Every structure is written in C-alpha cells, then in structure tokens.
Amino acid sequence: MTQISVRNVWQEYGDKVVLERVSFELAPHTFCTVAGPSGCGKSTFLRLLLSQETPTRGEIRIDGEPIAPEPMPDRGVVFQRYSVFPHLTVLGNVVLGLEFEGAPFTGRLFGAARRRAEEEASEVLEKVGLFAERHSRPHELSGGMRQRLSIAQTLIKRPRLLLLDEPFGALDPGTRGAMHELVTKLFEEGGMSVFMVTHDLQEAFKLGTRLLVFDKVRVDEQAPERYGANITYDIPLDSPLRRHGYVGIEDTLQKTA
Amino acid sequence: MPHGVRWINRKPRSAALLAAIPLALLLVAYLAGSSVRLAENPNDKLMPAPSTIAETWSRMAFEPDTRTGTRLFWEDTAASLRRMGLGLGIATTVALGAGLFVGMLPYARATFSTLVAVLSMIPALSILPILFIVFGVGELAKVVLIVIGVLPFMVRDLTQRVVELPLEQWVKAQTLGASSWQLAVRVVLPQILPRLIDALRLSLGPAWLFLISAEAISATSGLGYRIFLVRRYLAMDVILPYVLWITLLAFAFDLALRLLRRRRYGWLDAEAAG
Numbered sequence: 167m168t169q170i171s172v173r174n175v176w177q178e179y180g181d182k183v184v185l186e187r188v189s190f191e192l193a194p195h196t197f198c199t200v201a202g203p204s205g206c207g208k209s210t211f212l213r214l215l216l217s218q219e220t221p222t223r224g225e226i227r228i229d230g231e232p233i234a235p236e237p238m239p240d241r242g243v244v245f246q247r248y249s250v251f252p253h254l255t256v257l258g259n260v261v262l263g264l265e266f267e268g269a270p271f272t273g274r275l276f277g278a279a280r281r282r283a284e285e286e287a288s289e290v291l292e293k294v295g296l297f298a299e300r301h302s303r304p305h306e307l308s309g310g311m312r313q314r315l316s317i318a319q320t321l322i323k324r325p326r327l328l329l330l331d332e333p334f335g336a337l338d339p340g341t342r343g344a345m346h347e348l349v350t351k352l353f354e355e356g357g358m359s360v361f362m363v364t365h366d367l368q369e370a371f372k373l374g375t376r377l378l379v380f381d382k383v384r385v386d387e388q389a390p391e392r393y394g395a396n397i398t399y400d401i402p403l404d405s406p407l408r409r410h411g412y413v414g415i416e417d418t419l420q421k422t423a
Numbered sequence: 424m425p426h427g428v429r430w431i432n433r434k435p436r437s438a439a440l441l442a443a444i445p446l447a448l449l450l451v452a453y454l455a456g457s458s459v460r461l462a463e464n465p466n467d468k469l470m471p472a473p474s475t476i477a478e479t480w481s482r483m484a485f486e487p488d489t490r491t492g493t494r495l496f497w498e499d500t501a502a503s504l505r506r507m508g509l510g511l512g513i514a515t516t517v518a519l520g521a522g523l524f525v526g527m528l529p530y531a532r533a534t535f536s537t538l539v540a541v542l543s544m545i546p547a548l549s550i551l552p553i554l555f556i557v558f559g560v561g562e563l564a565k566v567v568l569i570v571i572g573v574l575p576f577m578v579r580d581l582t583q584r585v586v587e588l589p590l591e592q593w594v595k596a597q598t599l600g601a602s603s604w605q606l607a608v609r610v611v612l613p614q615i616l617p618r619l620i621d622a623l624r625l626s627l628g629p630a631w632l633f634l635i636s637a638e639a640i641s642a643t644s645g646l647g648y649r650i651f652l653v654r655r656y657l658a659m660d661v662i663l664p665y666v667l668w669i670t671l672l673a674f675a676f677d678l679a680l681r682l683l684r685r686r687r688y689g690w691l692d693a694e695a696a697g
C-alpha cells in the first residue's frame with residue numbers, strides 16, 4: 167500500500183535543474199526524514215509536496231489521486247520561521263483553522279460555535295504543552311514554543327501528511343530534544359505521515375522510520391546548474407539493516423552537517 | 424580630553440532641556456528683533472509684538488466678525504479640518520482596498536501596479552487647475568486634490584506591505600483552509616492596519632500642503648485661505664498665530680496616530696525587535 171507516490175519528478179528554474187528523475191513511494195504512517203547538502207533542493211521538493219509549486223515534469227499522487235494544484239488542509243506545514251500569525255494570540259492562532267472552516271464569509275466564529283472551537287483548540291494546545299500560554303502573543307514565546315504553536319495549528323486540521331522544513335534548525339539543543347519527543351509522540355498517536363527536512367543527520371536517524379538523502383549524482387564542472395539532485399540513499403530505519411551497509415554515505419552526509 | 428569617552432557614547436542627562444534650548448533661542452531672537460524694530464518704527468508690521476498677536480488672535484477667536492458674524496478663527500479651522508478629514512478619510516479607505524487588491528492578487532498586480540507607479544509620478548499640484556475646471560471651485564476640488572495627492576503613495580506603500588508579508592504565512596493560511604477572501608480579512612488586513620497608520624502619518628505633511636495650496640487659490644474660508652488673504656495687508660499678527668496653529672494641529676494628528684499605533688499594535692514593534 168502506498169500513500170504518496172512520486173514519479174519521475176523534475177524541477178527546473180529556467181536553465182537551472184534543481185531536481186531530476188525523483189521517484190519513490192511512501193507507505194502510510196511513515197516518518198520520512200530528508201537530508202542532503204545545503205542547496206541541493208530539499209526545500210524545493212517539500213514545496214512540491216505542498217503544492218506551493220508545481221513540478222516541471224512528473225507527477226505526485228496522494229492515495230492514488232494527483233495532488234491539488236494549491237496548498238490544502240490535507241497537508242499541514244511547519245517552516246523554520248514565520249509560520250505563526252503575530253497578530254493573534256496563541257489560542258487565536260489555533261482556532262483560526264476552525265474559523266476558516268466554519269465561517270466562509272467573516273472567517274470568525276462567535277458564541278457557542280466559538281466556545282466549541284476554543285475547547286478543541288485548547289485540547290490541541292494541551293497536547294503540545296502550550297495550554298498555559300494560550301493568551302500570550304507569539305512575540306512573547308520562545309523559539310521552541312513558537313514551533314510548538316505552529317505544529318498545533320496544523321494538528322487542528324488533522325492533516326494526512328505533515329511537512330516540516332528544518333523546523334528545529336534554529337533551536338538550542340535542549341529545546342530540540344523536547345521537540346523530538348513531541349513529534350515522535352504526535353506521529354505515533356496521530357496516524358499521519360511526516361515528511362521532515364533536516365540538516366542534522368543525528369536527528370534524521372533518531373526520528374525517521376525512513377531516511378531519504380538527496381544529492382547530485384552527476385556534476386558538470388563547467389555548468390553546475392546542468393544536473394539536478396536525486397535520491398542517493400533510501401534507508402528504511404525501522405529494519406534491522408539500520409545504519410549498516412551504506413558505504414559512502416558518510417561522504418554525502420558530511421556535506422550536510 | 425583625558426579618558427576620552429567617545430562622543431557617540433556621551434549622553435545628555437536631560438534630553439528635554441537640550442531640546443528646549445534652540446526653541447527658546449528662536450523665541451528670544453524674535454522678541455529681540457521685534458522690540459528693536461518696533462522701537463524704530465511703532466507701525467512696523469513685519470514682527471508684531473506678542474501682545475499684538477495675542478490681541479488679534481483673541482479678537483478672531485472670540486469676537487464675531489463684523490462682516491460675516493462668525494468667529495473667523497474657528498470657522499477657518501472647521502472648514503480646513505472638514506476638507507482634511509474628508510480627503511484623508513477617502514484616501515485611506517480607497518488605499519486600504521486597493522492595497523489589498525493589488526498586493527494580494529497577481530492578476531490585479533499585473534494590471535494596475537504600473538498604472539499606480541505612473542500616477543504617483545504626477546505632481547498633484549500641477550493638476551489643480553484641471554480639478555478646478557472639472558469639479559468647480561467649491562469644496563469638492565479641494566478634497567479631490569488631497570485624495571489625488573496622497574492616494575498613489577498610500578496605495579503603493581500598502582501594496583508593498585502586503586507583498587512583504589512572509590511567504591510562509593500565505594502558505595500556512597492556505598494549509599489551514601483559508602480562501603482568498605478569508606486570507607484577506609483574517610491574515611492580511613489586521614497586519615496591514617498598523618502600516619496604514621504609518622502611511623497616513625507620512626501623508627499628513629503632503630495633505631496639509633495640498634490643502635493650503637487649494638485654499639490659497641480658491642476658497643471663502645479655511646486656514647490657508649486666511650493667511651493668503653491677509654498677506655496683502657502684511658498682517659503678520661494674523662499669519663503668525665495661524666501658522667503656529669497649523670503646526671500645532673499637524674503635530675497633534677501625528678501624535679494621536681503614533682499613540683494609537685502603539686496602543687493597538689504594540690506586538691508589531693515587539694515582533695520587529697525580537
């Protein structure tokens with residue numbers, strides 16, 4: 167069974183080939199971590215999964231259907247920065263997703279509907295450990311709390327796929343450890359798949375049930391833009407093979423650190 | 424200088440006191456100049472004594488004018504503020520709508536952004552004659568001049584603010600299920616309102632300029648009308664308090680907008696600082 171299938175995807179910007187011939191299939195409930203040298207196209211690929219951009223060639227399907235041409239609530243996203251709304255409180259940031267659904271014209275819920283939405287949002291905030299801060303504004307939160315909030319925003323829409331682009335890259339190591347526990351818990355409880363880009367290889371091994379490494383296979387010294395990156399390692403981390411038998415991976419991975 | 428602490432690191436103990444010094448000097452210079460000139464020629468009109476200015480002002484503010492029966496100072500103030508309020512009110516409302524529209528929709532941007540850029544290059548005063556021809560010499564032309572004078576700048580500024588919102592926010596809102604309209608009212612608009620206040624503050628100066636110019640050329644009341652009217656009689660005792668008053672009004676508007684922004688949108692500055 168597959169949830170996501172990526173077939174022969176290319177992404178080019180003018181003459182610059184960023185991704186070429188990317189193909190893989192993802193089983194349901196996979197925590198897929200993605201590593202690779204900086205600038206090799208990891209974020210670009212994430213944008214394709216998000217439908218923020220459309221591949222130049224190839225096709226991406228979710229549950230057998232071609233993905234929608236624009237971002238949709240079935241795929242939640244957390245970026246490294248700027249993904250919470252600074253003008254709303256913590257609670258307001260989470261309720262927002264329910265308000266969009268329940269109030270097409272005003273985008274605001276009132277009365278009983280609002281109370282129900284706030285209860286649901288409070289539960290999610292409880293889950294990510296932010297309930298006590300529900301009346302704060304994002305600028306009063308630490309970096310880790312802001313990322314928790316961004317995750318809470320996505321959870322309220324119950325996405326099938328959670329896309330994370332270096333979500334903990336700007337956090338200090340202690341905070342990062344706590345975030346690892348959180349996403350692992352959410353992944354195990356939630357039943358969704360997670361697709362997480364990271365430049366921290368330890369993180370990729372620790373969290374993933376599958377690791378994809380992106381890199382350029384072919385390099386033209388005269389024209390570095392001529393060839394794009396592809397998947398160079400595809401490692402099932404929940405198998406006994408974990409961390410064995412991948413000669414050469416160190417080389418690629420060194421570059422990511 | 425021993426233990427030379429750099430000048431950039433030396434701070435005055437009382438900034439308010441230092442700020443008062445040049446203003447006080449200016450006042451003293453005027454008083455000195457005025458008394459010297461008046462001693463030479465008691466009929467000198469160029470630098471009237473403060474007592475003369477106060478007398479003239481209180482006559483205009485508290486005694487009904489013999490010809491019109493109204494208190495001219497307040498009538499002029501009301502007329503000017505009405506034009507200003509209408510002009511800025513219309514400009515602000517239109518700019519908000521247009522800024523959202525052009526800033527958010529690629530189709531609108533492609534269609535209108537060049538037009539707005541071209542329009543904002545037209546020196547508004549140069550089309551004042553056209554406005555008088557089209558709208559007559561009544562109130563409308565003056566209000567329209569203010570609107571035309573500040574609108575292109577405001578639209579450009581707000582459009583820019585919309586475009587500057589982090590791309591991450593646009594994508595995030597879409598993954599939360601926002602329609603274009605919901606994105607406009609719940610994500611973009613609330614973050615643009617504080618910028619609107621900034622744009623309005625920057626537009627106050629030009630707006631006064633356009634108002635006074637229009638009143639100078641054709642009006643029957645208004646602060647600008649009055650100072651240009653009495654210019655013929657060299658009535659500095661009228662012009663000076665009017666100029667002070669206009670300055671005070673401009674300062675008060677600016678201050679009010681600044682306070683409003685700080686009270687309602689403190690998070691924005693905290694965001695920028697953090």
Ligand SMILES: Nc1ncnc2c1ncn2[C@@H]1O[C@H](COP(=O)(O)OP(=O)(O)O)[C@@H](O)[C@H]1O
Pocket residue numbers: 179182184202203204205206207208209210211
């Ligand atoms: N819109 C774009 N136009 C042109 N080049 C782009 C665009 N987006 C990304 N790129 C290029 O694609 C390459 C991969 O970028 P990115 O996906 O951000 O890398 P990574 O996330 O792996 O560090 C970079 O060389 C970047 O300059």
Ligand SMILES: [Mg+2]
Pocket residue numbers: 208209210
């Ligand atoms: Mg990246």
